[in-house]
Amino acid sequence: MMRLPWFEYRAPRSIGEAARILAGEGPEAMLIAGGTDLLPNMKRRQMAPKILVSLRHIPEMKRNGSALGAGTTLTEIVTKTELPLGLRQAAHQVATVHLRNMGTLGGNLCLDTRCNYYNQNYEWRKAIDFCLKKDGAICWVATASKRCVAMSSTDCAPALMAIGARVKLVSAGGGREVALEDFYNNDGIDYLKRRPDEILTEIKIESSASCYWKLRRRGAFDFPVLGVAAAIRSDGDIRIALGAVASRPFLVDKANEFLKGKKLTDEVIEEAGRLVASRAKPMDNADLDLYWRKEVSADFVGYALRELRGDDMRATRLRITRYAL
Amino acid sequence: MGPSPAYSYTACVVEAEVEPKTGWISVPKIWIAHDIGRTINPVLARGQVEGSVYMGLSEALMEEQVFRRLPPKLSSALVHKIPSLLEYKSLTSLDMPEVDTVLIEDPDPNCPFGAKEAGQGPLLPVMPAVANAIYDAIGVRIDELPITPDKILKALELKAQGKPGRVGPNHFPAVPYPEPLIVPPPWEGGDGKEVKKNDAAAVV
Numbered sequence: 001m002m003r004l005p006w007f008e009y010r011a012p013r014s015i016g017e018a019a020r021i022l023a024g025e026g027p028e029a030m031l032i033a034g035g036t037d038l039l040p041n042m043k044r045r046q047m048a049p050k051i052l053v054s055l056r057h058i059p060e061m062k063r064n065g066s067a068l069g070a071g072t073t074l075t076e077i078v079t080k081t082e083l084p085l086g087l088r089q090a091a092h093q094v095a096t097v098h099l100r101n102m103g104t105l106g107g108n109l110c111l112d113t114r115c116n117y118y119n120q121n122y123e124w125r126k127a128i129d130f131c132l133k134k135d136g137a138i139c140w141v142a143t144a145s146k147r148c149v150a151m152s153s154t155d156c157a158p159a160l161m162a163i164g165a166r167v168k169l170v171s172a173g174g175g176r177e178v179a180l181e182d183f184y185n186n187d188g189i190d191y192l193k194r195r196p197d198e199i200l201t202e203i204k205i206e207s208s209a210s211c212y213w214k215l216r217r218r219g220a221f222d223f224p225v226l227g228v229a230a231a232i233r234s235d236g237d238i239r240i241a242l243g244a245v246a247s248r249p250f251l252v253d254k255a256n257e258f259l260k261g262k263k264l265t266d267e268v269i270e271e272a273g274r275l276v277a278s279r280a281k282p283m284d285n286a287d288l289d290l291y292w293r294k295e296v297s298a299d300f301v302g303y304a305l306r307e308l309r310g311d312d313m314r315a316t317r318l319r320i321t322r323y324a325l
Numbered sequence: 326m327g328p329s330p331a332y333s334y335t336a337c338v339v340e341a342e343v344e345p346k347t348g349w350i351s352v353p354k355i356w357i358a359h360d361i362g363r364t365i366n367p368v369l370a371r372g373q374v375e376g377s378v379y380m381g382l383s384e385a386l387m388e389e390q391v392f393r394r395l396p397p398k399l400s401s402a403l404v405h406k407i408p409s410l411l412e413y414k415s416l417t418s419l420d421m422p423e424v425d426t427v428l429i430e431d432p433d434p435n436c437p438f439g440a441k442e443a444g445q446g447p448l449l450p451v452m453p454a455v456a457n458a459i460y461d462a463i464g465v466r467i468d469e470l471p472i473t474p475d476k477i478l479k480a481l482e483l484k485a486q487g488k489p490g491r492v493g494p495n496h497f498p499a500v501p502y503p504e505p506l507i508v509p510p511p512w513e514g515g516d517g518k519e520v521k522k523n524d525a526a527a528v529v
Contacts, residue, residue, distance in 0.1 A: 219419030
C-alpha cells in the first residue's frame with residue numbers, strides 16, 4: 001500500500017508568513033495548494049519534504065481582479081466566463097471534476113514533469129534501478145541522454161503563454177514578475193525557474209481571443225500528449241504555444257514570426273502547422289505513438305487557428321475532446 | 326461462456342467515424358442484441374450487456390501491454406512501459422457511445438428457468454465489429470488490438486502505395502500443438518477412458 005511519508009504541516013494565513021517559513025526552513029519545505037499533483041508523488045516517494053506549507057488558508061491567493069490569484073481552483077477558472085476562452089478550455093480539460101475542484105491554477109503551472117519511468121511507485125522504480133529524474137543514473141527513455149526528458153504536462157501554461165500572461169513570484173526578500181515563457185527550463189528535473197523560497201502568487205492576464213486544443217486518448221482524466229494554444233494579441237499578432245512535447249511549454253517563435261501581420265487563410269494556416277510540427281519533439285515516455293503525436297501537431301494547429309479565425313469547430317472539438325466549451 | 330452450461334450468441338453493430346487526416350476514431354453508437362435464454366432481472370441483464378460493450382470497446386481501442394527492450398549495455402531486459410492503471414487506459418463515461426441493447430429471449434430447456442448468460446458473451450463481438458466498422462468507414466484493416474489512429478494512418482499509407490491496407494501480425498504464431506486425443510463416448514462404443522489411437526478421420 002502507498003502511504004504518505006511523515007511530514008510537518010504549516011498553515012500560514014498570509015503570503016508574507018508563508019514566505020518567511022520557506023526562507024527559514026530552506027529546501028526541506030515544499031508548498032502545497034490543492035495537493036492533487038504533490039500528494040500522489042509523495043506517496044510514490046518521488047519527493048518526501050519534511051515540511052508542507054499550505055497555501056489554502058491565505059485569502060490573498062484567491063484574489064480576483066486585474067490579476068488571478070494562483071490559488072484559484074481550476075473549476076473556478078472554468079466557471080468565470082469573463083476569462084479568456086483558451087484558459088477556460090485548458091482548465092476544463094485538466095483531469096476530472098474532483099481533481100479540478102481541488103487543483104489550483106498555480107499548481108497546474110508548477111506541475112511536476114511526467115514520464116512513464118518516473119510516475120511509478122517506489123518498488124517498481126527500484127526494480128528498474130531508478131531513473132535520472134529521481135535516485136537513478138540512467139534515462140530509460142533515451143538511454144544515451146544526459147538530460148532528463150520528462151514531459152511538461154500542464155494544460156494551463158500554453159494557454160496562458162499564448163495570451164502573454166505574466167506570473168508574480170514572492171519571497172521573503174521581495175517579489176519579481178516574469179513573463180510565463182521565461183518561467184520554464186527545458187529540463188525534466190530543473191523545470192521551473194522558481195527558486196525554492198519563492199511563492200507563485202498571481203497570474204496577470206490580458207483578455208484576448210484565444211483557444212486551446214488538447215490531444216489525449218480519452219475524454220477525461222488524461223494528461224495531455226500534445227497541447228496547442230493560439231491567441232490573437234491586442235496588437236493583432238497571433239501567438240502559438242505548445243505543451244507536452246518537451247520538458248517545458250514554449251512559444252513557437254518560428255511560426256509566430258511567420259504569422260506576423262498575416263491573414264489566417266487556409267494556406268497560411270497550413271504553413272503555420274508545418275512550422276509548428278517541425279518544433280514539436282515528443283518523446284516515447286507518454287501515451288500514444290510518438291511519431292503520430294508529432295505528425296498530428298500540424299492538424300491541431302490547424303484546428304486552433306481555424307477556431308481563432310471564427311470557423312465553427314464544435315463538431316471537431318466534440319469528436320476529439322468529447323466536450324465542447 | 327464462462328461457467329454457463331449453454332451457448333449464448335450476440336450480434337453487434339458499431340457505428341464508427343474515422344478522420345482520414347489524423348486517423349482519429351470516434352464511435353458514436355453501438356447496437357447490441359444478446360441471446361440470453363430468459364431474462365430474469367431485465368435491469369441487471371441490460372447492465373451486464375452494456376458493461377460488456379464498455380469492456381469490449383476499451384479492449385478494441387485502448388487496452389494494451391507494451392514492453393520495451395533495453396539496449397544490451399543495460400541488460401537487454403524487457404521493461405513494461407505501462408505498469409500501472411494510470412497509463413493502462415479504459416474508456417471514461419465521456420468516451421462511452423450510446424448503446425442500444427436488445428435482449429433476445431428464447432428459453433433454453435437445459436438451463437435454470439431457461440436463462441443462459443449475460444456476463445461475457447456480449448463482450449466478444451464488439452472488437453471485430455469495431456474493426457469491421459473502421460474498414461467500412463475508411464477501407465483499411467487493422468488486424469490487432471488496440472486499433473489506434475497511428476495504425477490507421479500506417480495502413481492508409483500502405484494502401485496509397487498500392488500495397489494491401491492492413492496493419493498487424495502477418496502470420497499466425499507457430500504454436501507447437503500436441504496431437505489430438507480422441508476419447509470415444511459410450512454411444513460410440515467407448516468406456517470414457519480409452520484413448521483411440523491417432524485416427525481422427527475414423528471418428529466423425
